[in-house]
Amino acid sequence: MSRASFGLLLLLLLGFLIISSSATSDSIYENFVQCLSKYSSPFDQASSIVYAQTNSSFTNALQSYIRNQRFNAFSTPKPLIIVTPSDESQVQAAIICSRRIGIQLRIRSGGHDYDGLSYVSDVPFFILDMFNLRSVNVNITDETAWVQAGATLGELYYKIWEKSRVHGFPAGVCPTVGVGGHLSGGGYGNMLRRYGLSIDHIVDAQIVNVNGYILDRKSMGEDLFWAIRGGGGASFGVILSYKVKLVRVPEIVTVFRVEKTLAQNATDIVYQWQHITDKIDNDLFTRLLLQPITVIVVHLETINLHYLLIQML
Numbered sequence: 001m002s003r004a005s006f007g008l009l010l011l012l013l014l015g016f017l018i019i020s021s022s023a024t025s026d027s028i029y030e031n032f033v034q035c036l037s038k039y040s041s042p043f044d045q046a047s048s049i050v051y052a053q054t055n056s057s058f059t060n061a062l063q064s065y066i067r068n069q070r071f072n073a074f075s076t077p078k079p080l081i082i083v084t085p086s087d088e089s090q091v092q093a094a095i096i097c098s099r100r101i102g103i104q105l106r107i108r109s110g111g112h113d114y115d116g117l118s119y120v121s122d123v124p125f126f127i128l129d130m131f132n133l134r135s136v137n138v139n140i141t142d143e144t145a146w147v148q149a150g151a152t153l154g155e156l157y158y159k160i161w162e163k164s165r166v167h168g169f170p171a172g173v174c175p176t177v178g179v180g181g182h183l184s185g186g187g188y189g190n191m192l193r194r195y196g197l198s199i200d201h202i203v204d205a206q207i208v209n210v211n212g213y214i215l216d217r218k219s220m221g222e223d224l225f226w227a228i229r230g231g232g233g234a235s236f237g238v239i240l241s242y243k244v245k246l247v248r249v250p251e252i253v254t255v256f257r258v259e260k261t262l263a264q265n266a267t268d269i270v271y272q273w274q275h276i277t278d279k280i281d282n283d284l285f286t287r288l289l290l291q292p293i294t295v296i297v298v299h300l301e302t303i304n305l306h307y308l309l310i311q312m313l
């Protein structure tokens with residue numbers, strides 16, 4: 001076969017693959033919308049929460065929460081459809097329809113999974129994207145908050161701050177991380193030494209199980225409640241929301257950073273830091289970042305500035 005005809009054959013094959021993939025996507029879309037309309041309410045909204053590959057907003061919806069650009073390539077497998085529930089019954093219906101139609105479901109909240117597990121798969125799949133379910137209800141009287149899975153950590157922190165300057169929640173450093181993946185996986189951040197992990201402060205949760213039922217702590221039982229606090233939510237169902245216990249924080253916190261290069265004796269600081277960091281006061285959080293090339297950054301966050309300076313320098 002000549003090189004030209006081989007090229008033509010490849011082109012035809014590619015065209016065929018694209019057409020058949022969008023045909024599959026289209027038929028999955030039709031079936032899904034029909035199924036969602038049957039099992040969710042409001043029934044007439046089903047088509048507005050499902051994006052087919054041919055929808056002009058599909059790429060935008062897909063890429064908005066891809067936080068690891070490694071999985072944003074042309075060759076990265078794409079979901080056949082994206083479902084963006086704006087109400088809990090639509091999450092229930094999506095699980096039921098995923099089983100009925102026989103298509104794998106990937107759950108995405110903030111999209112920060114290091115391996116892209118919330119939006120990539122080796123088999124045909126769809127994304128259940130939780131970004132519309134992101135309300136945060138803070139109750140300062142009993143020092144708790146209900147936070148939906150699609151909220152980001154930054155939104156949780158901000159909503160708490162709006163209600164009180166002396167309350168907070170111990171979770172990750174990066175404000176764009178999603179509550180759904182973070183809290184089901186553990187969660188550590190600046191208040192780690194004082195208050196431990198995020199999951200140490202979860203008091204209730206709502207999850208949709210494989211049969212489409214909504215369970216809370218009481219109805220899911222303590223074993224499942226334990227599992228979704230560290231075991232990764234996606235293995236057990238779709239987390240709708242967590243109820244968290246807030247922690248007390250000082251109204252004023254001192255934060256500062258010290259940057260040292262190798263020429264400024266950074267090696268010695270790194271060495272010394274390892275010997276004092278587990279012994280200092282629990283109200284003090286220090287983070288040491290080794291940054292590329294020749295720069296070493298020591299990032300310190302503290303409410304006890306002088307103590308740390310004496311110890312470190």
Ligand SMILES: Cc1cc2nc3c(=O)[nH]c(=O)nc-3n(C[C@H](O)[C@H](O)[C@H](O)COP(=O)(O)OP(=O)(O)OC[C@H]3O[C@@H](n4cnc5c(N)ncnc54)[C@H](O)[C@@H]3O)c2cc1C
Binds near residue numbers: 109113176181184232
């Ligand atoms: C830039 C960056 C900074 C980070 N900083 C920190 C940090 O300071 N501290 C820390 O502890 N971790 C940190 N992480 C790790 C992060 O907490 C985890 O990757 C976490 O799982 C991300 O959650 P997500 O909802 O954003 O991600 P997603 O990719 O949406 O989800 C992650 C996993 O959880 C599952 N999942 C998501 N939502 C649900 C749900 N509603 N129900 C059931 N399963 C669900 C997904 O299917 C996937 O398997 C960071 C990650 C990145 C990329």
